[in-house]
Amino acid sequence: MNFTDAEQLASQLDASDTLASLRGQFDIPDGIVYFDGNSLGPLTYRSREVLTRTIEFEWRERLIRSWNEDWLAMPARIGNALAPIIGASPNTVTVCDNTSINVHKALMSAVALRPDRTEIVIDINNFPTDIYIAQSVADQNNLTLIAVPADRIIESISERTAVVTATHVDYRSAQLLDAEGITLAAHSHGALVVWDLAHTAGAVPFDVTALDVDFAVGCGYKYLNGGPGAPAFIYVAPRLLDTASQPLQGWWGHEFPFEFETSFRPAVGIDRYLTGTANVLSMKSLEAALEIFSGVSMVELRAKSQSLTTFFIDLFDAFLAEKGFSLGTPRDPESRGSHVALGFAGGKALVETMAEQGVIADFRPPDLMRFGCAPLYNSHMDIVHLVKMLAAR
Amino acid sequence: MNFTDAEQLASQLDASDTLASLRGQFDIPDGIVYFDGNSLGPLTYRSREVLTRTIEFEWRERLIRSWNEDWLAMPARIGNALAPIIGASPNTVTVCDNTSINVHKALMSAVALRPDRTEIVIDINNFPTDIYIAQSVADQNNLTLIAVPADRIIESISERTAVVTATHVDYRSAQLLDAEGITLAAHSHGALVVWDLAHTAGAVPFDVTALDVDFAVGCGYKYLNGGPGAPAFIYVAPRLLDTASQPLQGWWGHEFPFEFETSFRPAVGIDRYLTGTANVLSMKSLEAALEIFSGVSMVELRAKSQSLTTFFIDLFDAFLAEKGFSLGTPRDPESRGSHVALGFAGGKALVETMAEQGVIADFRPPDLMRFGCAPLYNSHMDIVHLVKMLAAR
Incomplete structure (x- = not known):
């Protein structure tokens, strides 16, 4: 294969891409090829439009009245818009705070539901914030944090385990963890699971209902x-919602926040996972961006994502394997998420040089370049462009 | 006094108002008189300008690069911009999350620093979220929450007290609590204090340094x-920063977040109070709005605020006292914050009717109308307009 072949192949694949038109909903600057949707998704036209209205009409003109007219309903409404993306039923997802804080809420809930257990099991290669938060939850509850590689999670679960937590798509390798096996193993030992879907939601299908997941959390600024x-x-299984509690019990999680009662009474349902005032601008921007997903099936999205990453790996084999790059992502498309990682000595400098030339990716120490292949806006031709630049370094 | 007298007086007071020109920095719609800065400050021209740049340049064009170019530095930079408003020295304030979550962080820090104490003392009339969070912190640490009226806080502090927490300006009455007396009493018993400055910052002077306060928290969307x-x-006294810890220890609070270490090491200084990814849009909007304060002395701000609330109470006496309204705010200007509360049966409906006529205030159960008198943009003539409408109800 030479690059002319690669371009021809990319053209064919892009021509038959049923999601190709969605690229038009993103305002990606001319001259930019963007491979960092796994860190920060680009601006959509719809988010800009909604932000303008939020600033000019809701904040400037309606002022405090917007809370009753719209904003108080945001967490539940946006949670329901997001729910289908992770296979959740209505009123089981809410949108608030950041992922770290929601990991804290979920883990604290889980250990409170398993008061006689003594251990938390975590993927040692989890994104560090999950480990830091889990360590803190373990410390606060006099539990032991058992941190093991993903392939040893199942064997580490026992009758001592209160909760198992891991990120579904490894943030470095894009390795997909065995969500079904881990969830089943946890449940078979009476433990709960908290899945972090930071690199999943919006790019890789996940079905919290079919998997009978207890808690899930994830990020609004990557593929969403x-x-x-x-x-x-944050998602909480409906079977747990009546009994679960979480310690960040602020007024937004109260059954009647505007009664200003002196005693806390948790809201019925998922609202009890709220704490304080929602961040309106970003909530609205996220809500706008989620509209894109309403017409997209997760099956199509996954097929496109796999087509992109497979094509990338084909080009890696043809053009990069012998030029100092190593593949850091599983070859089996069923075993990987939506980014491709390449090891490269000097990757940090290369990512910076490429950005100056309009191709944006990111870097994770010690030597990993990451390329998010976002099925909503990346094309196969984007990948040819990228690999050409890498090969020419 | 009749309304012609009141208008003449208002004109004189407004003519000698050295802060009057600041009103021009706010884009308050024509026909709106806004008395709810104690709940949601209005849009500034500068916030709009910065938000546009953040969306169009930093997000759309620079994309992920903006983290290194600007956004990672936001919490420290905005904390330092805010610090003078509460009398804090540089690098002792950071900006993150919401008030409820920061109350949690501060209280958890405080009780960890006083491991042998058994009680938390709180103002029973504190804003409910503070009480809910304090109750949760007490429950998690097997402490007793002692909730008493403000005038009984000092006598409730003892050698059993780990931490005392209260809001400086009562959210209903605008009563100013005795910050100096309460802080001294707490310290004299070896306890710590957490002051909530939600209704203080930006309208009422407070000096965390002079008062030797341990922790303070507050809100970015009211008078700021x-x-x-x-x-x-959140503010933490420098003498505590080396030893204090807080349980929401996410990657943003790590000494080297981008080294992705497996073990948590708290950042040096106030950064250890960060948890997860900062909410960029709102951070930038707040930063822009804070610019107004850089040319304003807290003494001038307080004088204007007291002039507004005193004028309001004078008009209350002249026009409202005999019409079913009761004054819910202290008459002594040294004892009140920056809003005036009026009791009125049917206040909720009246607030709604007034909003339809362009005068915006808010309501707290059971019968309290609140009127925020924001020294940056309210005028004495605004108050004449308001009282005329109230008197004509």
Whole structure:
């Protein structure tokens, strides 16, 4: 294969891409090829439109009245818009705070529901914030944090385990963890699970209902395109909602926040996972960006994502394997998420040089370049462009 | 006094108002008289300008690069912009999350620093979220929450007290609590204090340094005008920063977040109070709104605020006292914050009717109308307009 072949192949694949038109909903600057949707999704036209209305009409003109007219309903409404993306039923997802804080809420809930257990099991390669938060939850509750590689999670679960937590798509390798096996193993030992869907939601199908997951959390600013620092989400299984509690019990989690009662009474349902005032601008931006998903099936999205990453790996084999790059992502498309990682000595400098030339990716120490292949807006031709630049470094 | 006299007096007072020109920095719609800065500050021209740049340049164009170019530095930078407003020295304030979450962080820190104490003392009339959070912190640490009226706080502090927490300006009455007396009493018993400055910051002077306060938190969207759901702030006394810890220890609170270490090491200084990814849009909006304060002395701000609330109470006496309204705010200007509360049966409906006529206030159960008198943009003539409408109800 040479690059002319690659371009021809990319053209064919893009021509038969049923999601190709969605690229038009993103305002990606001319001259930019963007491979960092796994860190920060780009601006959608719809988010800009909604933000303008939020600033000019809701804040400037309606002022405090917007709370009753719209904003108080945001967490539940946006939670329901997001729910289908992770297979959740209505009124089981809410949108608030950031992922770290929602990991804290979920883990604290889980250990309170398993008061006689003594251990938390976590993927040692989890994104660090999950480990830091889990360590803190373990410390606060006099539990032991058992941190093991993903392939040893199942064997580490026992009758001592209160909760198992892991991120579904590894943030470095894009390795997909065995969500079904881990969830089943946890449940078979009476433990609960908290899945972090930061690199899943919006790019990789996940069905919290079919998997009978207890808790899930995730990020609004990666493949969901909510904008920088967009709020995170939290899912709680309906069977747990009546009994679960979480310690960040602020007024937004009260049954009647505007009665200003002196005693806390948790809201019925998922609202009890709210704490304080919602961040309106980012909530609205996320809500706008989620509209794109309403017409997209997760099956199509996954097929496109796999087509992109498979094509990338084909080009890696043809053009990069012998040029100092190593593949850091599983070859089996069923075993990987939506980014491709390449090891490369000097990757940090290369990512910076490429950005100056309009191709944006990111870097994770010690030597990993990451390329998010977002099925909503990346094309196969984007990948040819990228690999050409890598090969020419 | 009749309304012609009142208008003449208002004109004189407004003519000698050295802060009057600041009103021009707010984009308050024509026909709106706004008395709800104690709930949601209005849009500033500068916030709009900065938000546009954040969306169009930083997000759309620079994309992920904006984290290194600007956004990672926001919490410290905005904390330092806010610090003088509460008398804090540089690098002791950060901006993140919401007030409820920061109350949690501060109280958890405080009780960890006083491990042998058994009680938390709180103002029973505190804003409910503070009480709910304090109850949760007490429950998690097997402490007793002692909730008493403000005038009984000092006598309730003892050698058993780990921490005392209260809101400086009562959210209903605008009563100013005795910050100096309460802080001294707490310290004399070896306890710590957490002051909630939600209704203070931006309208009432407070000096965390002179008062030797341990922790303070507050809100970005009231008198600081950061926009709906703007992030909150947290102050920690420098003498505590090396030893204090807080349980929401996410990656943003790590010494080297981008080293992705497996073990948590708290950042040096106030950064350890961060948890997860900052909410960029609202952070930038708050930062823009804070620029107004850089040219304003807290003494001038307080004088204007007291002039407004005193004038309001004078008009209350002249026009409202005999029409079913009762004054819910202290008459002594040294004892009140920056809003005036009026009791009125049917206040909820009246607030709604007035809003339809362009005068915006708010309501707290059971019968309290609140009128925020924001020294940055309210005028004495605004108050004549308001009282005329109330008197004509």
